[in-house]
Amino acid sequence: MPLIEAHEIYKVFGRRPERGVERLRRGEDREGLRSDGYTAAVIDASFEVEQGQIFVVMGLSGSGKSTLIRMVNGLLTPTAGRIEVAGRTVFGLGTAGLRQLRREQVSMVFQHFALLPHRTVGENAAYGLKIQGLSRSERERRAEQALDLVGLGGWGGSMPGELSGGMRQRVGLARALAAGTEVLLMDEAFSALDPLIRREMQDQLVELQHRLDKTILFITHDLNEAMRLGDRVAMMRDGRIVQIGTAEQILNDPANDYVAQFVQDVDRTRVLTASSVMEPPVAVLRSEQGPRAAHRLMREHQVSSLMVVDRDRRLRGVVTEDDAADAVRRGADVLGDVLRPAVSTGPDTALADLFAAAADTAIPLAVIGEGDRLLGVIPRVTLLSALGAGTTPEVTTVPPDDDPARREHVGVGA
Numbered sequence: 573m574p575l576i577e578a579h580e581i582y583k584v585f586g587r588r589p590e591r592g593v594e595r596l597r598r599g600e601d602r603e604g605l606r607s608d609g610y611t612a613a614v615i616d617a618s619f620e621v622e623q624g625q626i627f628v629v630m631g632l633s634g635s636g637k638s639t640l641i642r643m644v645n646g647l648l649t650p651t652a653g654r655i656e657v658a659g660r661t662v663f664g665l666g667t668a669g670l671r672q673l674r675r676e677q678v679s680m681v682f683q684h685f686a687l688l689p690h691r692t693v694g695e696n697a698a699y700g701l702k703i704q705g706l707s708r709s710e711r712e713r714r715a716e717q718a719l720d721l722v723g724l725g726g727w728g729g730s731m732p733g734e735l736s737g738g739m740r741q742r743v744g745l746a747r748a749l750a751a752g753t754e755v756l757l758m759d760e761a762f763s764a765l766d767p768l769i770r771r772e773m774q775d776q777l778v779e780l781q782h783r784l785d786k787t788i789l790f791i792t793h794d795l796n797e798a799m800r801l802g803d804r805v806a807m808m809r810d811g812r813i814v815q816i817g818t819a820e821q822i823l824n825d826p827a828n829d830y831v832a833q834f835v836q837d838v839d840r841t842r843v844l845t846a847s848s849v850m851e852p853p854v855a856v857l858r859s860e861q862g863p864r865a866a867h868r869l870m871r872e873h874q875v876s877s878l879m880v881v882d883r884d885r886r887l888r889g890v891v892t893e894d895d896a897a898d899a900v901r902r903g904a905d906v907l908g909d910v911l912r913p914a915v916s917t918g919p920d921t922a923l924a925d926l927f928a929a930a931a932d933t934a935i936p937l938a939v940i941g942e943g944d945r946l947l948g949v950i951p952r953v954t955l956l957s958a959l960g961a962g963t964t965p966e967v968t969t970v971p972p973d974d975d976p977a978r979r980e981h982v983g984v985g986a
């Protein structure tokens with residue numbers, strides 16, 4: 573069951589907002605309503621966020637993102653529609669119920685940190701725990717733990733003014749983590765940060781999310797940020813959600829011209845990962861098979877190299893056509909020293925980070941998962957064209973001076 577569910581949400585500002593909703597339902601557009609003094613901030617929005625997902629709401633200024641997120645924690649009430657968090661309808665909780673929701677289930681991280689300047693970093697991180705009725709020592713413990721998680725261990729006694737912008741935003745995040753809620757709402761949380769720090773924070777958020785399994789609803793107007801962070805992304809325009817999908821779906825299959833135009837400037841090589849372009853290997857060789865089998869298999873499938881795997885499909889190396897032919901000539905029965913280490917990567921590595929590997933090898937790149945298991949291969953031509961290098965001359969053999977010692981595992985730790 574999704575942790576957050578929004579069903580046909582409308583939020584209209586103005587005097588008799590329900591009338592605005594009726595008019596929208598009858599097909600009138602946002603502009604028509606505006607001339608009568610209504611602002612249709614969110615129109616017929618539905619989405620679901622599964623537990624443990626980062627769901628990004630992306631749109632230009634004024635598209636309705638903040639309004640949408642504020643309805644999730646009850647800061648705003650929908651004019652029509654229903655929002656549920658962990659199976660409870662947010663609207664109708666009443667003041668006490670809302671307070672409990674924000675205390676126990678949903679925390680919010682803001683763009684401008686919202687730190688108290690005259691309280692220490694530790695007190696800021698612990699802010700909010702007092703109303704949970706926790707003892708002072710428990711509050712301090714939780715705050716310290718949360719500061720550790722965001723890389724600010726030992727900074728508890730400092731004042732916010734002594735910290736850089738990135739560190740202050742980490743305190744904001746630590747506060748939300750200390751609260752221990754399952755859901756984090758983040759409204760343009762990284763937008764005020766320098767690009768480099770911002771990248772760092774994005775990486776850290778993804779890493780924290782993997783570790784803590786939080787459910788995160790993240791708002792941004794930055795498409796690259798949306799694509800980098802979102803397990804799923806909702807694209808908003810003029811109050812409506814125009815597409816929901818993974819970054820890949822949105823890049824490769826935009827729902828309309830608006831989304832297509834929007835995504836054309838995205839750095840695809842940073843968004844697309846090895847797994848999105850890998851292919852099943854045409855054929856693989858089992859490590860106990862010899863050079864003759866390799867030679868035969870390559871001819872049969874018209875390929876110039878083969879990935880070699882053991883019985884558990886763990887990648888052992890790669891054998892090339894020339895090397896196999898040589899070994900056959902020499903009468904060798906086993907692959908032995910003919911086997912070259914393959915260049916491999918993990919499935920989540922961004923294509924941009926595979927550039928060096930593509931330049932360096934004529935053999936397909938191996939994509940390996942847990943326990944070195946071969947998941948697929950990326951032919952050089954596929955990788956280069958994905959990287960925008962255009963058409964490349966077909967390379968069918970390994971250059972003679974190719975030095976296996978230079979080969980290495982790219983992306984994930986070897």
Ligand SMILES: Nc1ncnc2c1ncn2[C@@H]1O[C@H](COP(=O)(O)OP(=O)(O)OP(=O)(O)O)[C@@H](O)[C@H]1O
Binds near residue numbers: 632
């Ligand atoms: N309290 C309000 N009263 C009237 N109009 C409002 C109110 N809050 C938001 N709006 C309007 O609703 C629309 C959507 O605003 P919202 O802040 O949700 O957009 P946004 O996508 O978050 O934009 P930004 O990134 O600039 O914050 C805008 O036209 C805004 O002016």
